[in-house]
Structures are given as C-alpha cells and as structure tokens.
Amino acid sequence: MKEKIYRLIKKIPLIMRIYIKKYNRFPRKTNAVNMSGIKIRHNQVILNGKNHVFCGIDCSIQNNKFVIHGNENRVEIRDNVEINGSDQQTIFMQGNNNHIIIESGCRISNTSFFIVGSNNKITISKNVSTMATEFHIERDNNTIFIGENTSMHGRGTKTVHFALDEGTNVVVGEDCMFSNDIQIRSSDSHSILDLGGGKRLNQADDIVIGKHCWLGLRCMLLKGTEIPDYTVVAGGAICTKKYTESNTIIAGVPAKVVKRDINWDRERFSVNVK
Numbered sequence: 001m002k003e004k005i006y007r008l009i010k011k012i013p014l015i016m017r018i019y020i021k022k023y024n025r026f027p028r029k030t031n032a033v034n035m036s037g038i039k040i041r042h043n044q045v046i047l048n049g050k051n052h053v054f055c056g057i058d059c060s061i062q063n064n065k066f067v068i069h070g071n072e073n074r075v076e077i078r079d080n081v082e083i084n085g086s087d088q089q090t091i092f093m094q095g096n097n098n099h100i101i102i103e104s105g106c107r108i109s110n111t112s113f114f115i116v117g118s119n120n121k122i123t124i125s126k127n128v129s130t131m132a133t134e135f136h137i138e139r140d141n142n143t144i145f146i147g148e149n150t151s152m153h154g155r156g157t158k159t160v161h162f163a164l165d166e167g168t169n170v171v172v173g174e175d176c177m178f179s180n181d182i183q184i185r186s187s188d189s190h191s192i193l194d195l196g197g198g199k200r201l202n203q204a205d206d207i208v209i210g211k212h213c214w215l216g217l218r219c220m221l222l223k224g225t226e227i228p229d230y231t232v233v234a235g236g237a238i239c240t241k242k243y244t245e246s247n248t249i250i251a252g253v254p255a256k257v258v259k260r261d262i263n264w265d266r267e268r269f270s271v272n273v274k
Contacts, residue, residue, distance in 0.1 A: 043085075049073075051093075056081065056104070064090040070118070072097045078104040086110050095120070095140075103128075111135075117142070120164075125174070129153070132180065133160040141167040142186075147174035147211065154180040165189060166204035173211030173229065177266060183220040210246070214264050219255075232264055 043064045045053060050071040055061060056079035064085035066075065073093045077083070081102055083090065088110065091100065095118040102108065105127040113122060117139040124130075125148040132154030135144055142164040146152075150172055152160040158181035164170060168186035187204035194201055207221055210229035215221075217235040226242040227233060227250070234251035243250060249259040265273075 053077075060084070063088075066091040068093040070094060070096045070098070074099045076101045078102060078106075080104050081106045081108070083108040084110070088112070092116075100124075106130075125150075130160070132156060132158070134162065136161065136163045138165045139167070143169045145170070146172045147176065149174055150176040150178075152178040152182075154178075154182075160184075163187070163189070168204045168223070169206045170209075171207070172209045173213065175212045176209060176215070177213075178215045179217040179219075179235070181218045182215055185221070186223050188223065212264075230263055232262065234258075 040055065040059065040061045042062055043066070045066045046068070047053070048069045051068045051073040053066060053075045055077045058080045059077060060082040061077065062084050064083055065088070067089065068075070068091070070093065073096065075091060078101075081104065083102070089112065091113045093115045095116060097119050098115045098117070099121045100113055101122070102124045103126045106124055107129045108124070109131045111130045111133045113135045115122075115137045117137060119140050120137045120142045122135055122137070122144045124146050127149045128146050129151040131152070133152045137144070144162055144164065154160045160178050160180065160182045161184065162170060163183070163185045165187035170184060170186055184207060186207050188202045191200050192202040193199065202223075205224035207223065208226045209221070210227055210231065212230050213227050214232045216233055216237070219233045219235060219237045219239070221227070221239045224241065225239045227239065228243055228246040230247045231243070232249045233239065233255065234249060236253070237251050237255040238253045239250065239255045241254070243257065245257055245260065247260065247262055248257045249262055250256065251258045
C-alpha cells in the first residue's frame with residue numbers, strides 16, 4: 001500500500017514538491033537545489049553564495065547535512081545513488097569552484113566530503129560502495145578519483161581516510177577493496193626543514209593505486225606511493241615509494257614485496273581454484 005502511495009505522489013509534481021519541502025530543510029534563496037524523489041528525506045542543505053546541488057532520479061538521499069560556502073561549487077549526484085548520513089554532516093565545502101561527482105549506482109554510508117580551498121574535485125565512479133570513509137582536502141587544486149566497483153568499508157571510528165593538500169592527486173583504480181583503519185595521505189601537513197639552508201625536505205606528492213588492489217587493515221600509503229595493478233597491501237604495511245611489480249603482496253614497515261605471482265578474489269574459496 002505504501003509503495004502505491006509513493007508511486008502516485010511521484011506522478012503529481014505539486015504534491016512531490018510539497019512532500020520534499022516537508023521532509024527536508026532547503027535554503028529559500030539559492031542558485032540551484034534540484035533534489036527530487038520519494039526517498040529524499042531528512043536532509044539539510046545550507047548554501048551561502050552561488051552554488052549548485054543536483055540529484056538524479058531513483059535516488060535515496062537521507063539524513064544528510066550539506067554545508068557549502070563560496071561560489072560556483074557543484075555537487076552532482078547521478079541516478080540510482082544511495083547516500084545515508086546517519087544525521088551527520090556529509091558534505092562541507094568552503095571555497096570556490098569545487099566539484100563533487102557521485103556517479104550512478106553508488107552506495108554511500110556514513111561518508112564525509114570535506115573541502116576547504118578552491119578548484120578541487122572529487123569523483124566517485126559508478127557502483128562504488130563506501131562506509132565510514134572520509135575524503136579530506138585542504139587548499140587548492142587537489143583531485144581524488146575513485147574507480148568503478150571499488151569498495152571502502154571502514155567501521156565506526158576506524159575509517160578509510162583520504163587526506164590531500166598542496167595541489168596533489170590521488171587516483172584509485174577500478175575494482176579495489178579497502179579494509180578499515182586505512183590512511184591515504186599525499187602530504188605530511190607540516191614542514192620538515194634542512195638545518196643547513198632551511199630547504200623543505202618533505203614535499204607533497206601524488207598517490208596512485210592500480211586496478212584490482214586489496215588494501216588490508218591499518219595499512220598506510222604516504223606521499224609519492226604508487227601501487228601497481230593486482231597488488232595486495234598487507235595489514236599494517238606503510239608504503240612510501242613507487243612499487244613496479246604487479247601481482248605481488250607488499251608488507252612490512254617500510255613495505256616491500258614479500259610474495260610474487262599472486263592474484264586475489266573477493267570470494268572466500270574453500271578449495272583451490274584452477
């Protein structure tokens with residue numbers, strides 16, 4: 001019966017608008033807030049400046065808070081996306097010309113997007129699943145790209161945490177799997193200086209993770225790290241350099257290749273697989 005009522009409401013635009021306003025808190029004056037759908041409920045959107053929030057069809061956007069300060073910031077939520085914020089702040093932007101894209105089929109739960117700066121971009125590709133994940137960007141010209149069919153499943157305070165600064169890029173390939181309590185950091189956030197001439201020794205750098213990589217519990221990828229395709233990063237590993245061999249296991253502090261000629265699968269097989 002409830003689903004029949006929902007389908008009826010969807011067919012009547014006026015009733016739909018009343019329904020959306022009743023169950024969400026949107027700003028009265030803003031350039032663009034375009035969110036429609038029967039499962040757009042209990043959200044608060046605060047836009048200060050000239051900003052844009054768009055939501056596609058067949059989405060479930062519930063219990064979120066979007067706070068955006070600045071101009072020409074954009075949030076694009078494509079079709080068939082679920083975002084559940086559990087009454088926590090989901091998106092915070094302060095700056096100009098920042099862009100968050102969440103492509104179709106994504107399932108986003110207890111995940112935060114935090115940007116303070118300008119000209120930054122976060123792209124979550126199709127069919128990505130995140131839980132207890134944090135995307136944290138400071139200053140300008142940083143980018144995060146998450147490839148299709150990737151899963152990042154933190155647990156409670158043991159999050160998957162991305163931290164970018166100083167105009168760096170983090171790229172994650174398709175079909176990757178992240179455990180919990182993981183740190184991906186393109187910058188040390190503070191300076192280490194040479195005593196002789198005061199030269200900074202710890203410049204920020206990009207991080208690249210290839211396709212079909214498995215990142216284990218409590219591993220850490222620091223500035224300049226590159227992980228090739230089909231790699232397993234063992235639990236507790238700290239990666240600090242460019243690795244070049246695919247189909248390996250990387251482990252240790254600092255991490256090094258400990259096993260070659262491997263692959264991995266999300267399924268837990270009880271017997272050998274030829």
